[in-house]
Amino acid sequence: MPNHSEVKIGLKMSLISKLKTFKGGIHPKEYKSLTNKMEFETIPIPQKLIIPLAQNLGNPSISLVKKNDLVKTGDIIAEQNGFVSSIIHSPVNGKVTKISNHPSVTGIPINSINIEKIDSNEINLMSILDPERISSEQIIERVKYAGIVGQGGAAFPTYVKLSPPKGKKIEHVILNGCECEPYLSRDFRLMIEKPEEIILGMQLIIKAVSATKGTVGIEDNKPEAIEMIRNAAKNYQNISVEVVKTKYPQGAEKMLIKAVTNKEVPPNKLPFDVGIVIQNIATAISVHDAIIKGMPQISASLTVSGLGIKNPKNLIVPIGTPISDILDYCGGIVQNTVRIIAGGPMMGASIYDLSTPVMKATSGILVLTEEEITHKEETNCLRCGKCVEACALNLIPTRLARLSLLDKLELAETQGITICMECGSCAYTCPANIPLAQWIRYGKQKVLSLQKERKSA
Ligand code: SF4
Ligand code: SF4
Structure with missing residues (x-):
């Protein structure tokens, strides 16, 4: 006969096995405890800000200011350039000192507006709107005017995501509370500190796309966040929480949609195509703030972590703050730091110039030491198939990497x-330490350029 603890373990195991998820994926070491107890702090506005004109997926914005112009916090300093683009507001009262190329978190220099701070508390907010009486069109217009971009990494202009093509009916809004990248605890802290704002922001998103229901997907390693969000949503009949299995990349759009709804978004299709809009936790707060407070997106919330930073923190940072100012605010870096990354360790980009500024979608700054980076020698492929098992999209990474390496682009396509x-x-799972993802990214960029050339021919 089983004893009590065996029964408890059995129950726990059956609950675990029922958690929704997707096929494939990996379980990297989390490192979340470095920051998940750290309340958000707002850093002082730095003396000099560098505002990149390309902060969204799509077309870069067009500057509306020139050298020596004076700007107020909240003033529009760059306009949208086409449908998939966004407005940029000044995060500071100051004077434009120059507009020139500057290193960016994307690794590519971007034309950027440099602003020198002037001490003043002036702020140019938008009007406050009534969430009960606002229409779908007004929500979308306000999200566009506030310059909001998705803060889950891709920086897609949010108003575009809220404007499905004609004939696409949206039924379901999913809010992504997975935060499956190691180290990052920004979304977790937002769920703990601002659950009401998240749920009201989500309700506004549901209204904007005329959906009937909303689900917040949260990984099971965040029980406090699950409780806070469930409490905040208890008076909303149409919003529920779905606890999903902790696994990387559970927070990828297609993986979360599969886990929550069991629907598959076909290759080269978007969530729109299966009646779903998916947004990030921080984006829901930006939507809330734009409507309830009249606040444009002029700051980023992010995690500063890694064994290389003296005081890991969660911070609210003005857009355009140089990474060096953030590192100084966190006490500086330790001597054996070997890498600084913007974003998470799996999908983020290495930073080589500490004057690189924070952008609207920057979710983290990681300062990593030798201890956290594995430098193992690359060997020949062992044909073990582990990379194929790990790929959530059923691709054959070993083959794609080889085709990229050999420049066999049409075959890779x-x-x-x-x-x-x-x-x-x-790449994480490969015992031969082959930089599979790097080779695939290289091949993918080349294939995408080929496709562009074909279209314009
Ligand atoms: S092939 Fe692409 S999608 Fe698949 S595991 Fe590798 S990086 Fe991820
Ligand atoms: S995981 Fe690495 S060693 Fe194994 S099949 Fe894939 S590329 Fe080869």
């Missing part, structure tokens, strides 16, 4: 290289 979401799971 037919094998689905453009579908790859660059999650890095294949």
Whole structure:
């Protein structure tokens, strides 16, 4: 006969096995405890800000200011350039000192507006709108005017996501509370500190797209966040919480949609195509703030972590703050730091210039030491198939990487290289230490350029 603890373990095991998830994926070491107890702090506005004009997926914005112009916090300093683009507001009272190329978190220099701070508390807010009486069109217009971009990483202009093409009916809004990248605890802290704002922001998103229901997907390693969000949503009949299995990349759009709804978004299709809009936790707060407070998106919330930073923290930072100012605010870096990354360790980009500024979608700054980076020698492929098992999109990473290496781009295209979401799971799991994701990213960029050339020919 089983004893009590065996029964308890059995129950726990059956609950675990029922948690929804997707096929494939990996379980990297989390490192969340470095920051998940740290309340958000707002850093002082730095003396000099550098505002990149390309902060969204799509077309860069067009500057509306020139050298020596005076700007107020909240003033529009760059306008939208086409449908998939966004407005940029000044995060500071100051004087434009120059507009020139500057290193960016994307690794590519971006034309950027440099502003020198002037001490003043002036702020140019938008009007406050009534969430009960606001229409769908007004929500979308306000989100556009506030310059909000998705803060889950891709920086897609949010108003575009809220404007499905004609004939696409949206039924379901999913809020992504997975935060599956190691180290990052920004979304977790937002769920703990601002659950009401998140749920009201979500309700506004549901209204904007005329959906009937909303689900917040949260990984089971965040029980406090699950409780806070459930409490905040208890008076909303149409919003529920779905606890999903902790696994990387559970927070990828297609993976979360599969886990929550069991629907598959086909290759080269979007969540729109299966009646779903998916947004990030921080984006829901930006929508809330734009409508309830009249606040444009002029700051980023992010985690500063890693064994290389003296005081890991969660911070609210003005857009355009140089990374060096953030590192100083956190007590500086330790001597054996070997890498600084913007974003998470799996999908983020290495930073080589500490004057690189924070952008609207920057979710983390990681300062990593030797201890956290594995430098193992690359060997020949062992044909073990682990990379294939790990790929959540059913790709064959070993083959795609080889085709990229050999520049066999057309073959790589037919094998689905453009579908790859660059999650890095294949490389993480490879016992031969082959930089699979790097090779696939390289091949994917080349195939995408080829496709562009074909279209314009
Ligand atoms: S990086 Fe691409 S190929 Fe590798 S596991 Fe992720 S989706 Fe699959
Ligand atoms: S995981 Fe690495 S060693 Fe194994 S099949 Fe894939 S590329 Fe080869």
